[in-house]
């Protein structure tokens with residue numbers, strides 16, 4: 244079992260679920276030790292997206308220049324909305340966003356909605372930071388939804404940069420439908436678990452990128468290739 248560990252003084256409060264153990268030598272003699280807890284990944288992978296990550300997508304990706312016509316009631320669908328970290332940034336920019344999640348986190352137009360069971364697009368564009376464990380399934384399902392609806396335009400997923408590698412992923416995703424654009428954050432993003440005090444997790448800095456799949460027949464009739472971009476804001 245993986246343990247998370249942080250250096251602490253014996254006078255510091257010990258959060259629920261953590262254990263304090265004094266170190267040997269002069270550290271222990273001065274009252275210092277380590278706090279440890281089992282790394283039980285947050286259930287259903289709730290890691291809210293920092294607002295600047297969504298803002299960066301809007302600054303760089305041409306979809307957000309507007310002007311596209313469609314018959315849906317919403318412009319964007321956030322199908323794993325969590326507490327609305329992405330949706331709220333899009334709404335602040337004036338977009339109509341429909342937000343759903345499997346879990347009720349006190350936000351959204353509907354909860355108890357398993358995205359992987361959905362059968363139609365609810366907006367022309369879909370934007371999310373999917374649960375880590377289901378990232379492949381989310382990408383494949385979003386692609387299927389977009390392909391099944393001639394009115395749909397595409398989907399954008401915030402994914403770890405390491406999503407680019409892996410033979411299974413290459414076979415199932417990249418060789419079948421490569422993304423149109425990959426926007427790589429030159430600075431790592433800080434992802435904090437949604438259910439705990441940020442202070443106890445410090446900075447979970449990770450390499451991320453926005454992966455954007457645009458509808459091939461609408462945007463790339465000459466054939467799909469992947470353009471790389473760097474976000475260095």
Ligand SMILES: C[S@@+](CC[C@H](N)C(=O)[O-])C[C@H]1O[C@@H](n2cnc3c(N)ncnc32)[C@H](O)[C@@H]1O
Pocket residue numbers: 287288289290291292322323324325326327328329343344345346348356357358359371372373374375377
């Ligand atoms: C990494 S968090 C991101 C939350 C939000 N998209 C954001 O960017 O802040 C992933 C979210 O996916 C939700 N989730 C997990 N499995 C799901 C499923 N099958 N269908 C819909 N949402 C799901 C979790 O409840 C969690 O809120």
